[in-house]
Amino acid sequence: MGKEVIVVREFDKERDCVGVEMVERKCEVGPSGEMSLFTDLMGDPICRIRHSPAFLMLVAEIGVEKEIVGLIRGCIKTVTCGKKVSRNGKKTSDSNVTVLHVPVYTKLAYTLGLRVSPSHRRMGIGLKLVSAIETWFQENGAEYSYMATDKDNEASIKLFTEKCGYVKFRNPSILVQPIFAHRVKLPSRVTIFKITPHDAESLYRRRFSTVEFFPRDIDSILNNKLNLGTFVAIPTDTYQTWPGSERFLAESPESWAILSIWNSKEVFRLEVRGGSRLKKGLARTSRLVDKAFPWLRIPSVPEVFRPFGLHFLYGLGGEGPDSVRLTRALCGLAHNSAKESGCGVLATEVASCEPLRLGIPHWKRLSCAEDIWCVKRLGEDYSDGAVGDWTKSPPGLSVFVDPREF
Incomplete structure (x- = not known):
């Protein structure tokens, strides 16, 4: 033959x-x-x-x-x-x-x-x-x-x-955070603005266009229907309202952070298969307890043994001594948004030596170092x-x- x-x-x-x-x-x-x-x-x-x-x-x-x-x-x-x-x-x-x-x-x-x-x-x-x-x-x-x-x-x-x-x-490292049954409490001393795609493009091109792998068509990404928005976090005592990208770039605060959210849930779903009854039972129990007592803020395991979606965080950046803390606040906002959308996890990918990595909550067991x-x-x-x-x-x-x- x-x-x-x-x-x-x-x-x-x-x-x-x-x-x-x-x-x-x-x-x-x-x-x-x-x-x-x-x-x-x-x-x-x-x-x-x-x-x-x-x-x-x-x-x-x-x-x-x-x-x-x-x-x-x-x-x-x-x-x-x-x-x-x-x-x-x-x-x-x-x-x-x-x-x-x-x-x-x-x-x-x-x-x-x-x-x-x-x-x-x-x-x-x-x-x-x-x-x-x-x-x-x-x-x-x-x-x-x-x-x-x-x-x-x-x-x-x-x-x-x-x-x-x-x-x-x-x-790089893939960092994954499960979406809990409770909302993440955002710090009161941090103010977060959702900015327009135009302001986001201006900020990204002016501050991040020399970063490796930065896409020249960033405007296409920011205006895509899957992009859920770009958010900037600053200390509360800095601005009362968003001043616009031009003023922000000309007179930026000492510390600030930025990220954008992509709705991967509308593109693909994930499902973990092969888990034992014990693992599935423990995950289910953690969610039930978290949902019943949200004030305890138990880090519950989402339903990953059925098809689930994710939101992807990209364009993470920032400057100043408080940028890590501000990044953590942005990730908290992203968590709550993903919870409202019914997602199972948040994911992002960063350089292994990324300074803001310390502000990105994640579970090692779900992540790829x-x-x-x-x-x-x-x-x-x-x-x-x-x-x-x-x-x-x-x-x-x-x-x-x-x-x-x-």
């Missing part, structure tokens, strides 16, 4: 949804026999990338029956890969001269959702899918490609680093004001995580 031919082609929503869902279910995260995490893409396998400027999904099929045995998703955007001193500024020790930095952008591709059916692994299907998506990346002008995976996913890391030419690049981002240079660096080979650049204190790709 001859070797079965593997065909990689573009995803067809009309005929491929059932086959893709079967592959996804077979590839649930988690070792056999233990609790695993299943992601339900709300019946639309391409929903996680459709909000990106350019995107593609490929499937691998095999045999005369054209069984789908693998899939991969990819998208392309323009992001910050470094910074340079502007022509109007100059390097000097003179305190009267302001050194201005401007972002250096590059066209970046992101590979996500690589899946190969367990019964068809070690056949080169993963490599074929990655090669095919990279061809599309290059045809569309991408200069770099990156992927993210858990540090324990040895098979994926080995495929990308040993066979596809990627290098380990950054090690070390996510692995691997990157590959696809061609010459055509970015405006080249910074050399980005794959060899040292990490900064912060990283901007695009909510469209979480």
Whole structure:
């Protein structure tokens, strides 16, 4: 019998949804026999990338029956890969001269959702899918490609680093906080403003555009229907009302913090499978007690053994000695908003050395202390004001995580 031919082609929503869902279910995260995490893409396998400027999904099929045995998703955007001193500024020790930095952008591709059916692994299907998506990346002008995976996913890391030419690049942390049955009490000495997308864009571009991976189309994200708002926290004695972004940027308080909330609940649902009756019982009991006695503020476990949604926090930033405390207040506001929306958890992803990390509540058991981002240079660096080979650049204190790709 001859070797079965593997065909990689573009995803067809009309005929491929059932086959893709079967592959996804077979590839649930988690070792056999233990609790695993299943992601339900709300019946639309391409929903996680459709909000990106350019995107593609490929499937691998095999045999005369054209069984789908693998899939991969990819998208392309323009992001910050470094910074340079502007022509109007100059390097000097003179305190009267302001050194201005401007972002250096590059066209970046992101590979996500690589899946190969367990019964068809070690056949080169993963490599074929990655090669095919990279061809599309290059045809569309991408200069770099990156992927993210858990540090324990040895098979994926080995495929990308040993066979596809990627290098380990950054090690951010995914921080997850459960949504309790009680509301989080917000500090009285902190004032929180919800600002307009226009003010948010102005603030982000002026203060965070030189942060690695900052998306050039931040306006598209802030105006997306999935964006639930941008919030700024300041000490109560600073402003009585929001002064507008121009005044805030010109006369910003000593301490402040900012974050935006993305409604991932409308894109996908998660479900923890394989939990024992004991664990399910303890989780249920904690919620019942928390709901009955909310003033005790018991850290109850949400219903994660059924499909649940999440809100994703992004664009976290701030300045000043109280920025960590202000960030914690913003996370409290986000928790209460997620509770009203019926979410199970809050999630965010930050650089491992992010200064504001101490202000982000999370449970270690639900979080991932070390996510692995691997990157590959696809061609010459055509970015405006080249910074050399980005794959060899040292990490900064912060990283901007695009909510469209979480």
